[in-house]
Amino acid sequence: MKKKYVFLVITALLSIGVYFLFFHKDKSLQYIPGNADIVVLVDVKKATRQYVFSFLMHPSKWFEDSTKDKNKISISDSGVDVPDFLQIFHLKETKISEWYTVLEINDKAQFLAFLKRNQFIEVAKDLFKNNQFFIKIEGRKCIIGTSDLNFKNIGKPLYQKFRNQTLSADSFMNDGLGSISFISELRTQNFSIDLKDDEIEIKNEQNSIDFKSLISDLYKKTQFLESELDSENIRKISSVFKEKISDSISVNHLIISADISEVNDTIISYGYDDDFNEIEKVTYQKIVQPEYNILLETSNPEKMRKYFQNRKWINTENQFTAIPFQPNLISQNKNQISIKSTRKSVKLSDYKKQNYIFIKNNPLLYSSFKMLNNPFFKDIEYVFYGNKNLDYTVKIKFKKDKFPLILR
Structure with a gap:
C-alpha cells in the first residue's frame, strides 16, 4: 500500500515539474518600449515543447555529435535569464535592419565569459560586438541589437497598460509559436508565426486564404523574382522601408519579372612597357548581373516621369539609374512606364490579378551578398508574400532535410 502512495506522490511531483517546465508561462511583458512600432514575440515554452517532441521523434538525432556544429551558440550557460516570451522590437523612425531585445543577467561573470567564448569584443565600456550583434550591459540587464546606433533611444517600457488593457503576451498573440505585431497610433495588427517541418508561415489571425496553387505556378518558372502589386500593397510595403514613393508617383499597379546570371565583365587598365610606351x-572577371522587366501603371505618367527626373534617376541616355545594374532603358506608352534591362530580355509574367512577391533562391546570390552566404539563407528554397482582401501571408520555404527546422 505504501508503494502505491509513493508512486502517486512521485507521479504528482513529476506532473507538477513537467507543467512548470513546459506549460506554465509568465505572460507579462516587461521590456517592450513605448517607442516600438514592431514587436516580435516568441513563445519559449511552446518552442521548447516542439523541440523536445521533434527530438524524441527523430532517434538519429540522439547520437549526433554535439561538437559537430562549432558555430552553434548555446544560451543555457550564458548567465542570462530568458523570459517565457522573448520580446524583440523595432523602434520608430529607425532602419528596418535594426532590432533589439532585452534580457536579465543573473551571473555577470558567467555572462562575460560567454561573450568571450563567442568572439565578442569590448569596443567601449560595457559595449560588446561581434560580426552580427551588439550587446550593451546596463546594470542587471543587457540590450542585444543588430546595431548600436539607437541603444540610448530605447524608450521606457510600456509596463502595465496598453490600449486600455493589461499588457501581456495575449495583447499580441494567440496560439502560434510566435507573433509579429505592427503598432500605430490608431491600431495594432497582429500576425501569427508558425514553425513547421520545413517552412515558417506568418499570417494574420483568422486567415483562410490558400495560396498553394499560385505558389506552385510561380515555383515552376525559372525566374529569380516575380511580383505583382496594387497601389495599396505598394504603399504598405514602401512604408515599412520608410519610403513614400507610391504617394509621389501615383502607382496603380506594379509587375516585375527578374532573373540573375553570371557574365564576364571586361576590365581595362593601362600600364607602360620597358620603353615607357602606354x-x-x-582582363576579365565573373560578375552576377540581373536581367529584369518592370512595368509601372499610373494614372499620371507625366507626373511619374517628372518625379524620376527631379530625383536625377533618368540620365541623358534614357537609363533608369536608380537601379544600379546597367544598362537598361526606360520608356513610356500611354499610362504605362517600362524599365527593361537591355543585355538580355525578360518576359513579364501573365497578369494574374493577385498581389504577391515570389523570390526563388539562387546560388549566384551568395557571391554577391556576403550576408546571404551562410547556412540559413542557403537552405531557403523560396520566400513568398501574398495578399487578398484583408488576408496576408508570408511563407519562407526551406529545402527538405532529414530533420525538421527546429532540430537543424
Missing part, C-alpha cells in the same frame, strides 16, 4: 591591358 599599353592597354584587358
